Amino acid sequence: MQFKNSQNICIDPKTASESTKRKKTFTNETLLSAQKLLRERLCHQKLPDQPVGLDSQYKHLLELLRRTAVHGESNSVLIVGPRGSGKTMLLGCVLRELMSLREVQKNVLLVELNGLLQTDDKIALKEITRQLHLENVVGDKVFGSFAENLAFLLEALKKGDKSSSRPVLFVLDEFDLFAHHKNQTLLYNLLDVSQSAQTPVAVVGLTCRLDVLELLEKRVKSRFSHRQIHLFSSLSFGQYVDVVRAQLSLPPDFPDPKFSDEWNHSKLCEDKTVEEILRRNFNGSKDFRSLHSLLFLAVSRVSVSHSTLREADLIEACRLISADSKANVLHGLSILELCLIIAMKHLNDTYDGEPFNFQMVHNEFKKFIQRKSHSIHKFEKPVVMKAFEHLLQLELVRPVDSGVCKVQREYQLMRLMLEHGQVMEALQKYPQCPTDVKQWALSAFG
Secondary structure, three states: OOEEEEOOOOOHHHHHHHHHHHHHHHHHHHHHHHHHHHHHHHHHOOOOOOOOOOOOHHHHHHHHHHHHHHHHEEEEEEEEEEEOOOHHHHHHHHHHHHHOOOHHHHHOOOEEEEOOOOOOOOHHHHHHHHHOOHHHHHHOOOOOOOHHHHHHHHHHHHHOOOOOOOOEEEEOOOHHOOOOHHHHHHHHHHHHHHHOOOEEEEEEEEEOOOOOOHHOOOHHHHHOOOOOOEEEOOOOHHHHHHHHHHHOOOOOOOHHHHHHHHOOOOOOHHOOOHHHHHHHHHHHHOHHHHHHHHHHHHOOOOOOOOOOOOOOHHHHHHHHHHHOOOHHHOOOOOOOHHHHHHHHHHHHHHHHOEEOHHHHHHHHHHHHHHHHOOOOOOOOOOHHHHHHHHHOOOOEEOOOOOOOOOHHHHOEEEEEEOHHHHHHHHHHHHOOOOOHHHHHHHHHOO
């Protein structure tokens, strides 16, 4: 059977349905391509062509490192700024520019250390040895002490004069954490080498702490050049919104120009609710990483049923990001565990916030069972102890001491790490929560 369309042309329904199906499949493939492209962009951030608003800092750092890499002049410098201000991005852009120079490409050695990973000087030294490919030089040599090992490595770096020695760039991320290492041996020796006339060395530290120089010992501080590059975000909200548009736009070479054009001409950023969400995010933190997390969740909600970003997608993404993780954990607790938390709150009120132990919590819980509760089963003490330990694993309660003192588990002092609102919200959302438990909670949190 055939039917005629508005132009009086006969169309087979089977052919029409296949055409529609192909169109839908194509739209779905296009949408998935757009989603994949945007999510990859938001997850794997590429370095910008030029750091925005950091021109003077960029030129200063580039010149310092160029003098080390090209002219063999040793330097040391600290890049200081809050998290998300662009310290790593600035250094990455400078290194990319530096490595593009022909005389630098096969000459400079780069060593990258992180205070969170290299937690003591011995681990840091092993990492330097690995990155400088000196494992074969060290070989199976047995050193009597850490100092001898370090001296051997530094000697390997110092061999030759400026003309024959390859420049070495040391990048120390979380620089302030290296200052907590015993005797600051690594910092002292690296900065000492940077003043040596033999091996051209540049030590670049990245830190969030403005008082980082106060952490250095006198002998270390005397060998540091005291050069500091400060980064403070001067980003305006208008520029922030422009970044959002740029992150969400599809490139000109996208396979489906019609879809790309429609996507890029979306007026999402002009919506008042969206603007409010972005402004709240901007005022909370100018860190682009938090913005990328927000946009990633929003982009992930796009589907065939709505092929463009909507206000509702950003609202939901904002709700997920700002969700209280501890409150979410509370929703999965058993009634017994919730009762123990309420007992802890009663103890906090009774003893003006003083620490408590399991035995005190268990006694408070038993009082509730005996006097007020007719719906809660009478649990044996080992079962209650197991529930208490689960709360400890979830970090909803925390030991007061570090566990150095040997105290029986029942008598180890604890503190509750929850607030009034978090527990009350969990009780309200808890399915089929007994009335007497809610009343007991209200007496504790009211």
